[in-house]
Amino acid sequence: MSTISALHTANHHAPSGPAAKTNYLTDGYSWKSWLLTVDHKRIGIMYLVSVTAFFLIGMAAAGLIRYNLISPSGMLTADQYNKVFTAHGIVMVFLFLVPVIPGVFGNFFIPIMIGAKDMAFPKLNLLSWYVYMAGAFFACYALLIGGVDTGWTLYPPYSTRSSTNVAPVAVAIFIAGFSSILTGLNIVVTVHRMRCPGMTWFRMPLFVWAMYATSLIMLLATPVLAVTVSLLAVERLAGIGIFDPKLGGDPLLFQHMFWFYSHPAVYIMILPGMGIISEVITCFSRKNIFGYKAVAWSSVGIAVVGFLVWGHHMFVAGQGYYSALVFSLLSMFVAVPSAIKVFNWSATLYKGSITFQAPMLYALGFIALFTVGGVTGLFLSTMGTDRHLHDTYFVIAHFHFTMVGGMVLAYFAGLHFYWPKMTGKMYSDFWSRIAAILMCVGFFMTFVPQFVLGYMGMPRRYHQYPPEWQVLNVLSSAGSTVLALGYLFPFTYLIHSIFAGKPAGSNPWGATGIEWTDTTSPPVTHNFEKLPVVTEMPYEYSLPTAPKPTFSYDLPTGDVAKEEHTHVH
Amino acid sequence: MSTDSSGVLCHHFDNIQQQQSAARMGMWLFLVTEVLFFGGAFVAYTAYRIWYPEAFLAGSSKLILGFAAINSVLLLTSSLTITFGIHAAHRGDEKMLKRFLLVTILLALVFLGIKAKEYYIDFQEHLIPGTLFITPVHEGHPSPAEEFEAMGVNPGHVQLFFMFYYCMTGIHVLHMIVGVGLIGWLYFLATRGYFKHKERFVYVEVTSLYWHFVDMMWFFLVAILYAAGPHKSLF
Numbered sequence: 084m085s086t087i088s089a090l091h092t093a094n095h096h097a098p099s100g101p102a103a104k105t106n107y108l109t110d111g112y113s114w115k116s117w118l119l120t121v122d123h124k125r126i127g128i129m130y131l132v133s134v135t136a137f138f139l140i141g142m143a144a145a146g147l148i149r150y151n152l153i154s155p156s157g158m159l160t161a162d163q164y165n166k167v168f169t170a171h172g173i174v175m176v177f178l179f180l181v182p183v184i185p186g187v188f189g190n191f192f193i194p195i196m197i198g199a200k201d202m203a204f205p206k207l208n209l210l211s212w213y214v215y216m217a218g219a220f221f222a223c224y225a226l227l228i229g230g231v232d233t234g235w236t237l238y239p240p241y242s243t244r245s246s247t248n249v250a251p252v253a254v255a256i257f258i259a260g261f262s263s264i265l266t267g268l269n270i271v272v273t274v275h276r277m278r279c280p281g282m283t284w285f286r287m288p289l290f291v292w293a294m295y296a297t298s299l300i301m302l303l304a305t306p307v308l309a310v311t312v313s314l315l316a317v318e319r320l321a322g323i324g325i326f327d328p329k330l331g332g333d334p335l336l337f338q339h340m341f342w343f344y345s346h347p348a349v350y351i352m353i354l355p356g357m358g359i360i361s362e363v364i365t366c367f368s369r370k371n372i373f374g375y376k377a378v379a380w381s382s383v384g385i386a387v388v389g390f391l392v393w394g395h396h397m398f399v400a401g402q403g404y405y406s407a408l409v410f411s412l413l414s415m416f417v418a419v420p421s422a423i424k425v426f427n428w429s430a431t432l433y434k435g436s437i438t439f440q441a442p443m444l445y446a447l448g449f450i451a452l453f454t455v456g457g458v459t460g461l462f463l464s465t466m467g468t469d470r471h472l473h474d475t476y477f478v479i480a481h482f483h484f485t486m487v488g489g490m491v492l493a494y495f496a497g498l499h500f501y502w503p504k505m506t507g508k509m510y511s512d513f514w515s516r517i518a519a520i521l522m523c524v525g526f527f528m529t530f531v532p533q534f535v536l537g538y539m540g541m542p543r544r545y546h547q548y549p550p551e552w553q554v555l556n557v558l559s560s561a562g563s564t565v566l567a568l569g570y571l572f573p574f575t576y577l578i579h580s581i582f583a584g585k586p587a588g589s590n591p592w593g594a595t596g597i598e599w600t601d602t603t604s605p606p607v608t609h610n611f612e613k614l615p616v617v618t619e620m621p622y623e624y625s626l627p628t629a630p631k632p633t634f635s636y637d638l639p640t641g642d643v644a645k646e647e648h649t650h651v652h
Numbered sequence: 653m654s655t656d657s658s659g660v661l662c663h664h665f666d667n668i669q670q671q672q673s674a675a676r677m678g679m680w681l682f683l684v685t686e687v688l689f690f691g692g693a694f695v696a697y698t699a700y701r702i703w704y705p706e707a708f709l710a711g712s713s714k715l716i717l718g719f720a721a722i723n724s725v726l727l728l729t730s731s732l733t734i735t736f737g738i739h740a741a742h743r744g745d746e747k748m749l750k751r752f753l754l755v756t757i758l759l760a761l762v763f764l765g766i767k768a769k770e771y772y773i774d775f776q777e778h779l780i781p782g783t784l785f786i787t788p789v790h791e792g793h794p795s796p797a798e799e800f801e802a803m804g805v806n807p808g809h810v811q812l813f814f815m816f817y818y819c820m821t822g823i824h825v826l827h828m829i830v831g832v833g834l835i836g837w838l839y840f841l842a843t844r845g846y847f848k849h850k851e852r853f854v855y856v857e858v859t860s861l862y863w864h865f866v867d868m869m870w871f872f873l874v875a876i877l878y879a880a881g882p883h884k885s886l887f
Contacts, residue, residue, distance in 0.1 A: 183679045194664075201664035203674040268681045276674040277664075288738035306685045314819070323815045325696065326807065329879070331808045336699055340692055 088387060106507070106605040121205035122608060127191030127507070129212055134186060135574075137178040142567060144171035149529075149560040155553050164546035165232035166247070172235025173252060174226075177259045180217050180490060181348060184355035185266050185301070186215070189294050191505060193270055194597040195606060198279025198615040203272040211265035218259030225251035234544060236341065239326035239334050244317050250319055253312040253344040257439045260305045262314075263351075267301030270294055280596075281617035288596050289378050293358025295381040300347045300354075300389065309336065311454060330400050338400055342393035353453075353485060354382055356493025357424055360446050364428050366594040367443035368435025369629075371622045374427045381420035388417050398469045407466055414464030420632025421457050425450060440592075441515035445496035448523040452488025456481055459534065467554040473636050475543075477537025480530045488526050493626045495522070495573065503591045507604040508584030511635060514576045522568030542641035591634035596621055600630055660849045672854040677859040683865050686827075690869055693823070697816050697876060704809035709799055711813030712881030714779055719723065719770045720878040721886065723763050730759035731867045734835070734860045741853035744844050749856070753839045756863070760832050767825060780809040781818075817877050824873060827866045834859050 107124045110116070117125055123324070147167045150157040159167065190208065194201055202208045225231055225248040233242040233249060242249050264478055274295050305442020314325050315337070326337040365372045372378060394402055394410030402410075435441070459481040462468045472478065503509050532555040541548055548556065590599040598606075601615040623629055665671040702706045737752035762864050778784045785807065786797040797807035838859055846852060 110775055163881070173749065199664065203664075204678060205662075205664060207678075262844060266687050268678060271681055272674050272678045278669055302681055302685050303688055306689035307692040310689050310696075314693070314696060317819055321815065323811055324817065325812070331806070331812060333699065333703075336696060340696070343692075417709075614666075 084600035087379060095564050099477050106603060106609070107608050108506075108605050110608045112427060119209070121201070123190045123202045123205065123211055123604060123611075124505075126208050126212055127187050127189075130182065130190060130215075133212075134179055134217065135191075136185045137174050138570075140223075141171055141175040141179055142570065142645055144174065145563065146567060147171075149563040151546055152548070152556045153305055153553075153560045155550040155556075157550055159546060159646070161546045162232065165234075165544070166226075166230035168544060169231045169234050170226050173222060173255075176348070176447065176487075177256055178215075178222060178454065180486060181263055181353040182215055182259070182266070183494055184359070184490075184497065185263075185270065185297060185351075186212070188290070188359065189266065189270055189297075192275055192501065192598055193291055193294055195223055195278065195602060195610050196253065196602075197277060197282050197290050198597055198611070198617065199273060199277035200609045200611070204269050204271050205277070207265055211262045211502045212271070214265065215260060215262035218255045218257075218262060221251050221255035221258060225255060229587075236345070237315060238311070238341075239315065239318070239332075239337050240328060242315060243327050250316055253316045253319075255308050256312050259315075263301050264305050264323055267298035267305070270298040270345065271302065274298075279615050279617065283617075285376065285379070286515070286617055286620055287360035287379075288598075289375070289382075290357075290358035290374065292379040293354045293382045296386040297351050297354045299383075300351050300386050301505050302391070302620050304344045304347040308342060309339040310349075311344070314340075316451065335397065335401055338397050339393070342396045343390075346393040346396065347386075347389045349482070349485070350385050352490050353493075355495075357382065358489045359493050359497035359500070360428060360449050361424075362594075362596075363442045363446040363500050363623045364431050365624060366500070366592050367440060367446070367594075368432050368437050368580070369624045370431055370435040371620070371624055372427065373430035373433075373622065374423075375622070377423050378427050381423040384420035384423075385417060388413065388420065392417055392464075395464050395469070398466055399473050406584070410463055410649075411466045418457060418461060425454055425457075429542030429597060439516070440499075440512065441501035441510075441519050442592075443497060444516055445522075448519065448526075449489055449492040449496060451493060452484050452523070452526065456484030456486075456489055459484065467503060471540075472537060476533040476541045476543055479543050480533035480537060483530050483533075488530070492522065492526075495519070496576070498573070500592070502580070503587030503634070504598065504604045504606070506581055506584075508580045508589055509587045509591060510580035510584055511576045514572060516578075518569050518572035521565060521572065525562050525564075525566030525569050529566050530562070531560050532556070532559040532562070583636075588633045590630050593632035594629045595623055595629060596598035655777075660851045664790055666702075668851050672851065675854050675858050683861065686865060686869075690820075690823070690872075693816070694872070694876075697820070698824040700809075700812055700816070701876075701880075704806070704812065705808030707805045708798070708813045709881035710803055710805045711810045711817070712877060712879075713883055714777070714796075715817070715878050716879075716887055717769055717775065717878050717883045718886035719766055722875050723766055724767075724874060726759050726763045727867045727870050730756045730763075731860075731864050733759065734856070734863050737838075738853060738856045738860055741847050741856040742850060744848065746845070746847050749847055750839060750842045751868055753835055753842065753856075757832055757835050757839070760828055760835070764825065764828060764832075767821070779814055781815050785811055810832045819874055820877065825868070827869070831859075831863050831866050834862065 107122055110122075113119075117129065120126065142560045144167050147159065148164070148171060149165070151157050157164060190202070193199075194434035228251075229248055231245070231247045231249055231252050233245050233247070237249065237253070274287070274291060284498050288530060308625050317323070318327065318332070323329070326332045361372055361378055392410060392414040394406055398407050398411070439447075458475070463472060463478060463481060499510070499515055528539045536552055536555050536559075537543075539552065539554055587604050589602065590606050591604075592599070597611075597615045597617065601613075602611055619626075661668055663669060665674070670847075733752045733755045737749050737756065740746075740748035740752055776789075778787060778789050786795050788795045788798075794802070796810070800807045800810045816846065838856060841847065841855075847856075
């Protein structure tokens, strides 16, 4: 340890000479050097490519759902529609939302952020990608040989009687869950054991805190889902009534066990997003995060309380009155740590030197949309209103506000924030901002009408509806095309930037954190030339030694960024 | 900080202590997930046992307690021998390590053999959920379903018990097979001189953690599956 003489200071610039040293991307070009790599950064890129593919598949299914609903009589048959919304749910939940941020940014950035050379178990890390792909293979197989019509929740008794391909989907969920367990395990051990000198728990970036909380949920909840789908598969194969009431089983037991995983799973999806937002908001406000410890502990708080609220999915499913009452109360408690985060982000923005680059636009979109999603969640956790709103489009709109408006926007915020670090290239400022705005507008148009429809009583999962609801449904479908257009933009300009983007430099945004200040863009194979030593808190933007943005576009933001240099002494 | 651990230390760790504690922590966390995996099955079992106590006790009394007792002794002994293995590895005594690993594997294989025999007897008695359960065992002998009906318990609910019996012991057997594979792998490594470096004892240690877990789960299964109902005899 004593050999490290260079103390880490925030304005210490890592060597950034172009192609001075082989980085992780140029360290081997063969297929083998990718498919057998144990480098966490390459595994992160492999996740990025694969989750993007499944995101497109899920999007196509979403497009078909909205296509069906432009006419009151439905454009697809009832059977086709059932299979389409099931495919959308399964692909988006298990193959995109759950693995996306842990797989891509968790893998790529956790070791760099805490000053480690790799994850604690690099081979296990590679295995988790292969396991994920195996799960994805079974899911695609099930969808290609005819699909599933049970909805992503696989509720028995229908799922045990349905003649569609429930078994391969159960296998897919089991396997994908195993991948998620391996990733979570790796992250927890890495955070505990691999931090560099000076990187104390309360000097960790908030993204790492969020990923730590997420990984705990992955470890504790996913095995229960595994055993649940295993029992479901046994019930289908052996014809024994574990969950089917006709054979002496209890469908409510399935719901308990399923939601014991699947409610915490929504926090698996949203917490990493919240971590990214904390990074982006501080960077583009040029301010220390307001209430670091509150934000860090609220991640853990969400993880803990998130385990105690699953019964709110079953208010009308026949669970006991008093247990419903307790679940309702506990569900409201989740709003507390979530609100702590939103308040702290808002307080961080207050009097900040805000610049509106693409990552920040996505992050601001996240705060607005996630807040709507969170507040409408309170409508659903209140038993009285839930009786009216349960199983309607209100629920759909609510969780899409948190999952798409929240999580997917946070993912894009992270993708735009970290893209220069991951690839060493800068993308188009103009088009990235246009895309952010298109996504927010398209999202609002798609899902706000669904709140209204749900309030009026339109049930979810029906392929037809009364004609008087057509206007709102067409509005929603029209919005989804804008949203889809917004999603297609980044595919174009991000890929374009790989070949034609300007070199980003090691710290284009002038961000703090050793992932920006102590390594090149893209990072070298073992992340650091020299083992970093951390001597300060993660978001010291107000110190005179804080890094300054080094990249400016020929657009107003560049000037704002330059102006800022003169403000900080 | 670096001892004679060249070649033992992986590229991404700073020192051997960090590497060892990461391995231990990884296994403990994996065992946590295992507890929750089995936990889900235990919860489902408990729910149905509360609803259908008579059927579960009747089903349990059909299981062969003697086999479970012998298997318990075997598994407990194997936990002891693998622990001796850790000590041998810690001393750098590869010869003794190999011996203890081999004994552990043998005990596990005998366990699996007895379990297979037991499954076979259950099969012959048609104690299997599904169509066999309602088929007479042989001419003039009633099917398990009729037998339980005569005892005044719902045969459908007894089938549920047997479903849990097969699922839970089946998952346990699967864990044992994985464990035998892991210990066999350690044995193979030992023959290649892998444990000449004493620091590598930690891999025997984490494997033993897994093995103890499998051992412990077995005792829970004995308690809730075999020992739940009244038994007239051990066999």
